[in-house]
Amino acid sequence: MPRRRAVAAGFDGALWLVGVVDLVVGKGEKVERRYLKDTYRYDSDKGRKRVADLPHPIVAAPSPAPSDASGFYLLGGRIAFTACGVVGMLYAVPLVIFLRDAPKSEERLAAPRISPVGAGSELLTSFSFILLILYFTLPAMAGWVVRDWMPAILQKQFNIGQGKAGVAATLYWQVAAILGVVAGGWLADRWVRTNNRGRIYVSAVGMSLIVVAIFGVGNAGTLAVAIGFLVGLGWGFFDCNNMPILSQIVLPQLRATGYGIMNFFSISVGGLADWGFGVLRGKQVPLNVIFGGFAGLAILSVVLVLLIRLRPELASQEQPR
Known part of the structure; x- marks a missing residue:
């Protein structure tokens, strides 16, 4: 038995x-x-x-x-x-066995080696890179909270177990994110052929969807699943274009370091946001107030990404030849 x-x-x-x-x-x-x-x-x-x-x-x-x-x-x-x-x-x-780096061009072979300290210094003194860090980090506060706390929100809204709420909140969000990555990547690849800033614009569109969804989390709890789907869709648009945008403002030998720095700030701030959300909910702060603040940060991030200036010699590589 x-x-x-x-x-x-x-x-x-x-x-x-x-x-x-x-x-x-x-x-x-x-x-x-x-x-x-x-x-x-x-x-x-x-x-x-x-x-x-x-x-x-x-x-x-x-x-x-x-x-x-x-x-x-x-x-x-x-x-x-x-x-x-x-x-x-x-x-x-x-x-590890089958994936290989692309052959390096003569230009890259001739490029001087950069120390970790030099790489960090060059990145953190770039205004556009700082803007990209902020753009990558501010929405993460809402993103981590929605992903990690949505099960509890669904549980309270629909009076169901946390297990069912967790599956519902996570599954639909992730399906939408996959669709968003495919659609956002496809759209950005085509937009950038006619405008160097096409990837930035597609990412900003995705962030705008996230703004709408974040407002919805706090004000339309009965639409929680639809809101979660919208968050995932917007997040896919946003997430799939971060590295391509980085490649338009940072030299190839600095990109891995740059993305690591971006992830460091994003995950750190996201974890603090998770903790802060729990503290605020423990003090009975209404959801619409909390997510209204997150939505404001997401709106700010849209402005920040539009202020990023591309490096002409890197952005021009996106243009069809």
């Missing part, structure tokens, strides 16, 4: 969706813990046992396994997530 329960739990659709999300964006562990806590109750004789599902609202991802047929042990869940992590690590092996 325990083996049958464990096998049945393995087919729990919501848990597998969380596993896929964990593989794709690395956010599954938090959602997993919430899902296990809310979906399985503890029995001193049998360990964790499945609690009958609540009726599935439209925002929840339904499980293909019947509620009364599945059970769960913590070991099984850990194995599932460990397997996803192992797959992710193994994926790096063929990349």
